[in-house]
Amino acid sequence: MSRTPSAFAAEEERRVLSIRPVLAPVHRKYGSHPHQVYDLWPAEDPEAPLVMLLHGGYWRYDRMHLTPFAAHLAQQGFTTILPGFRRSGGAGGYPATFDDIALAVDTIPEGRPFVLAGHCSGGHLALWAGARALLPESSPWYTTRLPTAVLGLAPITDLAATIRDDLSDGAGLQLLGGADQVEARLPLVDPLTLLRGKGTTGVRTVVLNGAVDEEVPLGQFTDYLAVHTDAEHVLLPGTGHYTLIEPGSPASRSVVETLGRLSSGG
Template sequence: MSEYGEEEERRVLGLAPVPPPVRGRYGDRPEQEYDLWPGEGPLVVLLHGGFWRYDRTHLTPLAAHLARHGFAVALPGFRLSGGSGGYPETFDDVALALDTIPGGRPYVLAGHSSGGHLALWACARGLLPPESPWFTRDLPSAVLALAPVADLDATIRDRLSNDAALQLLGGTALAADRLPLADPLSLARTTGTTGVPTVLLHGASDEEVPPAQSTAYAAAHRDAELVVLPGTGHYTPIEPGAEACRTVIDILERLSRH
């Protein structure tokens, strides 16, 4: 990683966590809880990154920042890869969280990095086989994927974050069978759209997740819009006060009108 990338990572991930005003539960397991910044504004559900291995604490500054800009924000936890999660548990939790937390209220789903993967996957649940426990037609109003892991096959091939995608999917022997149900790009290619208005925002200088992943996804999804931010790395879009984060707020305001 370059000096710029290392400084950006230290700066953004070093921000002090922000305690939520409310903490709730969407299931009985210890990991099935969520932070909530309540409000009457548009609801945004945030899915955190960390290559499916790390908790949501680092995204609390963004959640609080969005709340100060008029959004109601929910930030769920879920079982993590390398611990009690992975396939299928991480996907079970995300599906349950999204089926439970909004309570029928329309919402925009947003996710960063591997949280972007989970957000794009969640919007494709209507493309899963009807017998899948994750299948639903009750989808978000729109989705914003920030520097997303949109292509699990490429993530495996490039060995991103020490084979994080293989760890998520249970190893090489299981990955091939699980990819069609877990990979946003593969799912989008089945019909050419998830039916959910989709924006992908990627920094041109991202050193964690190649911008080519978002380019490939946008090419496969006819209802997806790709926004590339010049001179922007992987973490700056989730940094409160950064120009890239102002772009995130503008897009969420636009998407919340769907």
């Protein structure tokens, strides 16, 4: 789908994506593949709530653009994990990207309660990870050990619509391995499809998005919320796509407040 962003959206994208990356104080591996690594920003309080962030970029791009926001969350009192994973167009796509997310979510927190958050395509991966108990028990990704809560930040929720709308030049087809693979693979990795007929993942879920997001069609949010009957919606008026992950922005303050509520069970 060709997209001509407004001046507002173009400036927001340029401003946020040009923020200088922040080097994490801790860098570790969670698996043997070179992409199975993660950055860690510990909060000052060793008992601080734990947040895992999954980055966007339509499953293709690396995590560096999210490092300023990860560092910001640590300053706000959250011990923050930012994992890498195999990505489309390289070593990833189906099934490797999902193998890595499942491994990261299952192992890095070491049994501690945590909130799983993701932005854009990272939001898709977060919502999928929170829905793994809805998978067939024969799936290697099936588990009942799930995050405490999931926060989707302007998330991709519907891979069929992503493919239909040709978002980001075929990103959905690239993730699934081509048009001939969609029918078999999409039901296993699409949050909306997993929820149909179920109504809930059993995990507390919040979708937070800006009302003037021009990057992800708003139907991605509303259609998901219509199916996930106990999910919460936080809608930010006058807010676009990228400012959600801009440290110190009004939108980021809403993200921090929501993470605080989810971490405390409030």
